[in-house]
Amino acid sequence: MSRPSFSEFKKKALNNPEVQDEYQALNTTYELRKNLIALRQESGLTQEQLAAVLHTQKSNISRLENANSKNSPKLSTIEQYAHAVGYEVKIEFIPINHT
Amino acid sequence: MSRPSFSEFKKKALNNPEVQDEYQALNTTYELRKNLIALRQESGLTQEQLAAVLHTQKSNISRLENANSKNSPKLSTIEQYAHAVGYEVKIEFIPINHT
DNA sequence: CGCAATGTTATCAACTATGATAACCATCAT
DNA sequence: ATGATGGTTATCATAGTTGATAACATTGCG
Numbered sequence: 001m002s003r004p005s006f007s008e009f010k011k012k013a014l015n016n017p018e019v020q021d022e023y024q025a026l027n028t029t030y031e032l033r034k035n036l037i038a039l040r041q042e043s044g045l046t047q048e049q050l051a052a053v054l055h056t057q058k059s060n061i062s063r064l065e066n067a068n069s070k071n072s073p074k075l076s077t078i079e080q081y082a083h084a085v086g087y088e089v090k091i092e093f094i095p096i097n098h099t
Numbered sequence: 100m101s102r103p104s105f106s107e108f109k110k111k112a113l114n115n116p117e118v119q120d121e122y123q124a125l126n127t128t129y130e131l132r133k134n135l136i137a138l139r140q141e142s143g144l145t146q147e148q149l150a151a152v153l154h155t156q157k158s159n160i161s162r163l164e165n166a167n168s169k170n171s172p173k174l175s176t177i178e179q180y181a182h183a184v185g186y187e188v189k190i191e192f193i194p195i196n197h198t
Numbered sequence: 199c200g201c202a203a204t205g206t207t208a209t210c211a212a213c214t215a216t217g218a219t220a221a222c223c224a225t226c227a228t
Numbered sequence: 229a230t231g232a233t234g235g236t237t238a239t240c241a242t243a244g245t246t247g248a249t250a251a252c253a254t255t256g257c258g
Binding site: 145157160 | 208
């Protein structure tokens, strides 16, 4: 119960950018955010232009792209975004290692 | 405007089970439904048991597994289900062919 | 048959994502 | 400095998902 606690270790580790990347690579929401932004930029659209395609507002696009852990979008929302930038959505299930 | 309309052709085609599979394979929700059920059965859990793991009710599990086109679950809901049966979720974006 | 187990459907309340508007920050160019 | 552009954040109302309960259908087993 003394000695550096695990929560403290974790806290420090999460300040290391590399650890952060590895850690959050497992975070589906974080991965999603990265991909959505990349796809939009690939398509050459601004948030405002994409919003127009989807008949919505740029603020909503920004919110989706910045979805934090407390905000989980609907699957249909992700699909609409994807279609607008020319992509189909596929959900993969990857087995978790139980060592 | 005369001749068998496209909507009629489509209607007939969709009665062909093979065409159905191909058609709905593109439907993310349908794919999801199939996969969720398969994963749960693989894990040997009943809807009721899985519901217990997720601290919810079996009726909610059934609803998720039978998600129709009018019902789009949240990403977090899918993730919770996946984790309970030992899987991680990954979202893939597949380019649409613009011939 | 009667009963348990499994899954489905309906309903309503509670919660939360989304739509819409507005204000704001940062960057860049003129 | 000013204006324009791209993106962020806050807020509120609306829409839709989820939680919970209950009733129902089906299957298989005693």
